[in-house]
Amino acid sequence: MIDSRRLASVTEAVGDTPLVRLRVVTKDAPDIPVYAKLECSNPGGSVKDRAALRMMQEALKDGRLTRKKTLIDSTSGNTGVAYSLFGAALGIPVKLVMPSNVSKARKDIARAFGTEILFSDPLEGSDGAIGIAKRMAAEDPELLYYPDQYSNPDNPLAHYYGTGTEILRDLGDQITHFVAGLGTSGTMMGTARRLKEHHRPIQCVAVEPDSPMHGLEGLKHMASSLVPAIYDRSMHDELCAVTTEDGWDMADRLAREEGMHVGHSSGANLFCAVNIAEKLQREGKPGCVVAIVCDRGDRYFSPVKWDKRYVW
Amino acid sequence: MDTIVRIPAPLRSLTGGADEVVASGATVGEIVADLEVKHPGLRDRLLDAKGVRRFINIYVGEEDVRFTGGLETALKAGDQITIVPAIAGG
Structure with missing residues (x-):
């Protein structure tokens, strides 16, 4: 079959x-x-494709995310690749905050989809990256959408x-x-x-x-x-x-x-x-x-x- | 000789929350030994029987000590040591 x-x-x-x-x-x-x-x-x-896609699709459905906004989140890599891939497929720009000691392969993959990467202090780990993404999103809610994979029930x-x-x-x-x-x-x-x-x-x-x-x-x-x-x-x-x-x-x-x-x-x-x-x-x-x-x-x-x- | 050692977030529970501590020694190995005296438990997080753990990088300035003599790496005045996880967590 x-x-x-x-x-x-x-x-x-x-x-x-x-x-x-x-x-x-x-x-x-x-x-x-x-x-x-x-x-x-x-x-x-x-595995991160599942959560990233659902978070994006659900936010698009209810208007939290539009094609006029940029998606921003903190990620140690795989979620970032997923956001980048679906961002490209759905026409949504993506910006990621990650500790600079994330593996190079993943930074390069995210960039291949056109994603912008902001680096956080490797000594502060992923919690440091979360703080930066949160702050940026709070300062510019009109232009940035922060799915927050750590708190989003769609994950x-x-x-x-x-x-x-x-x-x-x-x-x-x-x-x-x-x-x-x-x-x-x-x-x-x-x-x-x-x-x-x-x-x-x-x-x-x-x-x-x-x-x-x-x-x-x-x-x-x-x-x-x-x-x-x-x-x-x-x-x-x-x-x-x-x-x-x-x-x-x-x-x-x-x-x-x-x-x-x-x-x-x-x-x-x-x-x-x-x-x-x-x-x-x-x-x-x-x-x-x-x-x-x-x-x-x-x-x-x-x-x-x-x-x-x-x-x- | 006193050297500043920068501590990553996951190890700060052992340094009372400090992101920088001072330790003394002429080599990286002596610094780690002094860190253990001042902050018990730190040594085991950094080293195993074979030396620096595989997922931990210790830098003197910009140089990974794996390539400069490991724990025998000699320190000079003004050197700064940085402990960095080889990967990013969660």
């Missing part, structure tokens, strides 16, 4: 991402299927209607565990809300870096960060702290052993997912785990501005 994917616009290419079963890194849990949901298959290459709703619904369609009653990292927390909030409506219980496990100073780009250490307004701790059942090294090593293994070259935060998600599967296997319990692959590893090839000769 061939499904037609002849689409009228790049915006229609968002979502309906594949679930791929892992075979090798799960060898110690042969009876527990672990699936990676490849959000890197979105047209902008990351989690994109996952409620998209990610969560797709997982239930593809796995139905099989799925027992869902794993996603916390950045804005939109993926976990929206997907978990949908999964919790299912008639069978599904454990939702949130991944976060084990320390405020970490190398899992896109993830937030909630205890030491500005907590996003959309984040509700009660939406997930467990919090799994992953070290940078474990996330990076799993990303390497996924490339070499599964043919999936994913980013570091996805490595952390899959590290956690494989641990859950191994534990279920040891305990003789049934299960099926789904984890989010947020983006591809090639986003992280280029050294960042500050480390001109740095090799990972």
Whole structure:
């Protein structure tokens, strides 16, 4: 059977991402299927396409965003790529604030769509970038639209209607565990809300870096960060702290052993997912785990501005 | 010799909120040792058994110490040290 994917616009290419079963890194849990949901298959290459598109479309519908305004937001990268892509497709100029130590690849991608980038102090991290975007938007509300991915309900709703619904369609009653990292927390909030409506219980496990100073780009250490307004701790059942090294090593293994070259935060998600599967296997319990692959590893090839000769 | 060390936001919980602290030592390694005395816990955030953690960059001026002798990098008067995460968070 061939499904037609002849689409009228790049915006229609968002979502309906594949679930791929892992075979090798799960060898110690042969009876527990672990699936990676490849959000890197979105047209902008990351899970952030879903939230960015919905935030823009909903704001266009009710007039918060018009083609006479410029969209401005803070982003460590993937959301910026998504805004840039859909901004180009929908005819809306985009301006982004990001810490200057965001990977060069992502700055270049955003610029390729015509986006203007303003750099914030890398020592202040993403919270510093949020402050600048907020201030600029407040000073010029007539010309700037600030979607504020950390507070915008359309961020989690994109996952409620998209990610969560797709997982239930593809796995139905099989799925027992869902794993996603916390950045804005939109993926976990929206997907978990949908999964919790299912008639069978599904454990939702949130991944976060084990320390405020970490190398899992896109993830937030909630205890030491500005907590996003959309984040509700009660939406997930467990919090799994992953070290940078474990996330990076799993990303390497996924490339070499599964043919999936994913980013570091996805490595952390899959590290956690494989641990859950191994534990279920040891305990003789049934299960099926789904984890989010947020983006591809090639986003992280280029050294960042500050480390001109740095090799990972 | 006293050197100013600039501290990134995620580590300021260990420096009482300060974005700059002063530490003394003739090399980057000695500075890190002094930082640990003044701000316990900082060393483990910066170093592992192999040296500077992979996702942390320590600069003396504009130079990443990975390329100037690592923790043995000698300091001269007026040098400023900056600790920068290799990536941006959330």
